[in-house]
Amino acid sequence: MEGRILWADDEIDLLKPHILFLEEKGYEIDTANNGSDAVEMSKENHYDIIFLDENMPGLSGLETLTKIKELNSSVPIVMITKSEEEHIMEEAIGGQISDYLIKPVNPNQILLSLKKNLTSKDLVSQKTSSDYQQEFRQIGMQLNDRMDANEWAEIYDKLVRWELKLEGSSDGGMKEVFNMQKKEANTQFCKFVDQNYRAWLNGDEDAPLMSHQLLQTNLFEHLGKEPVFLIVIDNLRLDQWKVLQPLINEFFNVDKEELFYSILPTATHYARNALFAGLMPLNISKKHPNLWLNENDEGGKNMHEEELLQANLKRNNKQIKMSYNKVVRLDFAKKLVDRFNELQQNDLNVIVYNFVDMLSHARTEMEVIKELADDEPAYRSLTVSWFNHSPLKELLRKIADSKIKTFITTDHGTIHVDNPVKIQGDRNTNTNLRYKIGRNLNYSEKEVIVSSNPEDIMLPKENMSDKFVFSKENDFFAYPNNYNHYVKYYKDTFQHGGVSLEEMIIPWIELSPK
Structure with a gap:
């Protein structure tokens, strides 16, 4: 059986050809000619989907919808009506309908609605697996070619997109094939980095954009023209950005998404200092010996990011009013939101969010976090949950409301x-x-x-x-x-500091308010 349907319509007898058509397709259909009966039948039976006529005597379709949703909030309901009045559509949509059809409907419209609501997940899963099978061969061929750094970034972006698509698939075998291909990609990528990294730092023409070049290349040209926010989310991988993007799209359009390479080691001490200083660590230690701490020196290794950024701005002749804020506690993040009116008076506001980094470390130390994020999808899900309930989301909303250009980036990624x-x-x-x-x-x-x-x-x-x-x-x-x-x-x-696609190839995002 394809599914059990309840169809309520005061002219249900006229719909007999539609019902016979669906029964031939394998569906079981119960019928009612008024809303009260439909409510009672939904109490006594489990239905996979319910069709409701909006204009019925007694309980209207909208009233019936409300009562059925009180009994079972998850059952899909399709509203069918002769009226195209906007307020009726809005009420139906507000009542959490799954689809909306205008009379007269033909059998294929009904069938399409059923496919969309009952089997779309399976259909999407099958289509995704089929599409990846074709892409698998192309990616495999590319992995055997000689690629430059930008082509590797494109491959990684493609792998991340497939990983997110396959996450919702029920095809376990295809997920296993993908994981094998991703592992092979990482193996080849590590060889590539080993062979080319030194040349990149010595002026190789195929060198990618790297941490120490990022701000001069992508940010400084925007400074002094209008207020700008730069938000650095520590330890943010490309896949984590991809799952946050739909949430951020509520407030911003993505004008540009670019991938750049974290320097080695892919660790905060090196990568983030290089990002703000606009210099490689060796040059920081020589040019600013009072701002650089080696591994065995006592004290925090990232305590001088603001001074390094100020020196970078001065070196590039950027005379601007700047604020720098590092968020490591919830109370400080909330105070930052409260200070928004003050912040928007600056030419540049830099905000470093340490949550994702703390999440990866907490996962190592705390069993409860390990259980909440025991694999890649769960790790992404926890990142989304954090963002949805964080002051950062409210801050971004305020920035967008004030029509201020914003950039989001990170210092390095992390790997399982x-x-x-x-x-x-x-x-x-x-x-x-x-x-x-x-x-x-x-x-x-x-x-x-x-x-x-x-x-x-x-x-x-x-x-x-x-x-x-x-x-x-x-x-x-x-x-x-x-x-x-x-x-x-x-x-x-989840760790960082080494060589992998996840740690080295990271996002730079340019946003404009909606």
Whole structure:
């Protein structure tokens, strides 16, 4: 049986040909010629969908709709009426109808409505799987070609779009195929980065836009003309932006979505300082030694972002009035919204939101967060839930109401890790799970990406023999001592600092108010 239908219409006898047509298609149909009977029948039976005539004697269609929704708020209801009056349509839509048809209706219109409301999920799933099968071959061929950095960004964007489409699919086999292709893409991408990263930092013509170039290239030209907001959401991946975009589209149009590359390590200490300073970490340490802290120095490593940004603006002859705010607590975020009238007097307002970064770290430390975000879809869902209930959403609404241009970006992404890689180091080795810096590091060459001279990739070093070692794909570093406990604790967490599509290729969004 395709589904059980209740059809209520005071002229139900005239609809016998429609009913026979649907019965031939496999549907079971119960009928009623008034609203009261329809309400009683919906109490006693489970219906997959209900058709209601709007103009019936006694209880009207709209009154019947209200009573049925009180009994079962989730049942799809299709309103059928002779009237095209706007207020009737608005009342019906406000009553949460699933479809709206104008008499006279033909059988194919009814069938289309049934397909849309009862089987659309399966049809969409089948179509998505079929479309991805065709795309799978094309992506596979591209992965075997020599691609430049921009083509890799296009491939990653394509993979993210398919991941989100397949998320709602019931085809588990196709999801497994996709996960294998994404893993293969990450394997090839890590080889690509290992072969080309040094050249990018030395003026290679195929170099992508990177963290330290971002603001000069995409933001500074807008400064001084009108107020501008720059919102940096720490640790925001491309897929997380994609699921937030429909919510932000309530207030803004997306004028431009561009992908750029985070520098290595893909960690806040390096990537965000480089973003604001407009300099690679090695140059920051030389030009602003009082604003840079090395791995083993005491103190917060991102305490001087405002000063670095001010120096960057001055270096680029941008004499503007600026505010810088870092949100790490809910009460401060609320106060920021309350201060909006003050903020809009500035030429540039920079707001750094640390929530997504805190979410990834909390997921490592807290069992309840692990359960709430135990896989990629759940992690995205938690990001959406945070945004919907965060002061950031209210702030964006106020910015849009005031017609102020806004940019959203991030410093790096994060990756779900599940494969431990052994590494050994002395007690001065840093604690990050995706990159290590030190003098006496022991590891397997084939499992990592190594920079024996950090200055080759524009990173400072404390000791002459220091080297940087980066994990790749979905690996994380684990020490041999107490290995099993360490692996159990960190496996299936979200980490950053290494080399992967998710960590390195990140979004820059230009928004204009609606």
